[in-house]
Amino acid sequence: MQRAVTFLVDWAHEWQLSISVDKCCVLNIGLQAIASHITISNCVLPTAPQIRHLGIVVCADLSPTAHIADIVTKAQKRANLILRAFISREENTLMRVYLVYVRPLLEYNSVVWSPDTVKDIAAIESVQRRFIKRLPGLRSYSYQHRLHCLKLQSLELRRLCADLVWGYKILFGIVDVQPGEFFLVQCTSFSRSSNKL
Numbered sequence: 001m002q003r004a005v006t007f008l009v010d011w012a013h014e015w016q017l018s019i020s021v022d023k024c025c026v027l028n029i030g031l032q033a034i035a036s037h038i039t040i041s042n043c044v045l046p047t048a049p050q051i052r053h054l055g056i057v058v059c060a061d062l063s064p065t066a067h068i069a070d071i072v073t074k075a076q077k078r079a080n081l082i083l084r085a086f087i088s089r090e091e092n093t094l095m096r097v098y099l100v101y102v103r104p105l106l107e108y109n110s111v112v113w114s115p116d117t118v119k120d121i122a123a124i125e126s127v128q129r130r131f132i133k134r135l136p137g138l139r140s141y142s143y144q145h146r147l148h149c150l151k152l153q154s155l156e157l158r159r160l161c162a163d164l165v166w167g168y169k170i171l172f173g174i175v176d177v178q179p180g181e182f183f184l185v186q187c188t189s190f191s192r193s194s195n196k197l
Helices: 002-014 065-085 091-101 103-107 118-133 143-150 155-171
Strands: 050-053 056-059
Touching: 056 065, 065 091, 065 103, 065 118, 091 103, 103 118, 103 155, 118 143, 118 155
Parallel strands: none
Antiparallel strands: 050 056
C-alpha cells in the first residue's frame, strides 16, 4: 500500500499537482482493522471511521446510514429555508423550487448508496413527505394521495427506477462495466407450452 501511495505522490509531483495531505486519511473496510502507517511527504495518515468521497459518506462497514443522515439533515434544512423564504404559497412555484434544490440532494448517486433498511428508507422519504404536507390544501390527505395530486413518485420508487436503468445499461454494454461482475446471464429459454404433452 505504501508503494502505491508513493507512486501516486511521485506521479502528482511529476505533473505538478499538489496533494492536500490534511485531507488524506486511511479507511479500514471490514471487520479486521489493519494497523498501517501510510505516509505522504513524511506525514503519517490518520485512520478515520468514515470519509467523504465524491460527496458520499463511506463508513468502514459500508453502511449507507451515515450518508443518509447527512443528506436528510441538509435536505430538511434546505426545504425549511424554502418554505420560510417564499412569501408566495403557490403550489407550482414551491414544487419547482423543491424539485430543483432539495430532491437532487436526496438522489445524488443513489445507485451507490441505495438503502436497504426500513429506517433509512423512511428517513429519506420523510423529507418529501414533510415538504408536500406543508403545501396549502394538502395537509389533510394521505401521503400517497398527495403524491397523486402533485403527479410525483415516491423517492423509493425513483431509486428503484434508477437501479433498473443502471442494470439495463450494464447488461447491454451502454456503460463501461463488465456484466459478468454483477449478473449471471443464462441463454436457455422456457415457454409455457414446452412442458405440455
